[in-house]
Amino acid sequence: AQAAQARAHSYRSLRTTQVLVAVQAEPLIMALAFAAGGLPMAVSPVALDASLLAAPPAAALRGAAAVTAPAPSSGGAWGAVAAAAVAGAAVAGGRRRKTKMAAARAPAAASFVGVQAKPSLRGACMVVCAGATLPEGRKLRVAVVGGGPAGACCAETLAKAGIETYLIERKLDNCKPCGGAIPLCMLEEFDLPMDIVDRKVRKMTMISPTNKEVQIGQTLKDDEFIGMVRREVMDDFLRKRANESGCTLINGLFMSMTLPKSKDESYVLTYNDFAEGDGTSRQGIKKTLEVDVVIGADGANSRVAKEIDAGDYEYAIAFQERMRISDEKMDYYKDRAEMYVGEDVSPDFYAWVFPKCDHVAVGTGTVIDKKGIQKYQQGIRDRAANRIKGGEILRVEAHPIPEHPRPWRVKDRATLIGDAAGYVTKCSGEGIYFAAKSGRMCAESIVARSEQGTRMIDDRDLFDYINAFDAKYGPTYIVLDLLQKLFYTSDAARESFVDLCEEKYVQEVTFDSYLYKTVQGNNPIG
Secondary structure: OHHHHHHHHHHHHHHHHHHHHHHOOHHHHHHHHHHHHOOOOOOOHHHHHHHHOOOOOHHHOOOOOOOOOOOOOOOOHHHHHHHHHHHHHOOOOOOOHHHHHHHHHOOOOOOOOOOOOOOOOOOOOOOOOOOOEOOOOOOOEEEEEOOOHHHHHHHHHHHHOOOEEEEEEOOOOOOOOOOOEEOHHHHHHOOOOHHHEEEEEOEEEEEOOOOOEEEEOOOOOOOOOEEEEOHHHHHHHHHHHHHHOOOEEEEEEEEEEEOOOOOOOOEEEEEEEOOOOOOOOOOOEEEEEEEOEEEEOOOOOOHHHHHOOOOOOOEEEEEEEEEEOOHHHHHHOOOEEEEEOOOOOOOOOOEEEEEOOOOEEEEEEEOOOHHHHHHHHHHHHHHOHHHHOOOEEEEEEEEEEEOOOOOOOEEOOEEEOHHHHOOOOOOOOOOHHHHHHHHHHHHHHHHHHOOOOOEOOOHHHHHHHHHHHHHHHHHHHHHHHHHHHHHOOOHHHHHHHHHHOOOHHHHHHHHHHHHHOOOOOOOOOO
8 A cells, every 4th residue: 555655656746747847838848858869859748748757648738738949049059058958947937036035935836727628526636634633742753863954944843833853963063065055045034144154155157178267146136145154053053943942952873763563653763872971982872762753854875764765866976175275365265156167077067166264165076987086076176276276174075965856755654855855956966955945844744734743644744745845846956957967968068058157147047046946037048
């Protein structure tokens, strides 16, 4: 029965993606077509679904009218591909800037026009309430494993609703190797104080394989910026806020869990508690914890994912050196970040120099050549040598980064969020905002479906969060995956990518979409 439910969920998610792809205007169809064949072609949503998404019969996409891709421009194949990529990024209709912040916080709303049909129960769904009412005085018990942005935001939302919440984090001073860029909308949406932001980046330099430099950020307003944070600072703030909201914070290492054999049984988590003892040993004291729900927020190497057989996924290796440079060189980076592309710094991603409070983070990443990561790190050192020469290496960091969602994200009363679920975007490698958002959405679903923690929940209640997240952000992941396949495959493509970034329209669409997490643009020709 569980397998049947999971298959039904996978089919529903696929149907949702197909409808979203089909009803988006020509730009996404164009981008998908280019990704499939490399050259412009006439394509319809129905044909596209069949060839790329292994869709059910075309009749499933009601109201989807065939469209024809525009003819290629005279700029050649890569000029056409560039136009397609711009179009792919401009999926939705443009929005006025004054509505962006509100849109970033608004719930997902997908609509499309279907053909007129006779009233029918076909496709109807039944909303099932949560499980049995819990005994008086007893609240739903939830363990969140992992105290990064996903886990901390999830735990905070649960605790505020009165749910008995435990947040388990093995390393309270953890410095995850991360560029640390957060969008402007995240500051307001998650009520983050400005003092956790080290730098306000208003300039971004894109550097091509031939070292051509393109300055982007011309379209930003005076009050717009990309926030640069240190993960150890932001994560600590979020965990403390969750603790202040009523969550029990456990400094411990999750080891394993015993799965319930019936809907009435609890999960029994085993962990090593580091808070007790003399503080000098990292062995910890073995303890157990009984809960009703388990949420895995423990990153790409999630132990919770392994316990629930969530399946494997492809991952990238991110490598980063924190480097202190001279004050003169640091002044150059006071409001600037750099992105380098080229086969010498990564065969399938980009390298970066991002500013922190008193140092810079210099790093790179790759999926297809993990063993060569040191070679690519040397590549970014060489490419940025004139700006980081003489720098003192303060810390060296490496970490796996997921490349796509796991095959299974829910099993019974356990689910995954953040990197554990695979919520990192291609092309940009962004994960902080989506981690925090997935944690909050998961918690909000549990709060609503358990009626403020007074009822038991089951997998159907957790699928509620999965479906909402996929519907809201699925198209973003699809478009960025396609852009990575278009532009990170050869140095010729990377040169075209950097050339494309000179266009003012491209900069406006890119920054607006990133800063406010609403896909922008309604003029793909620019």
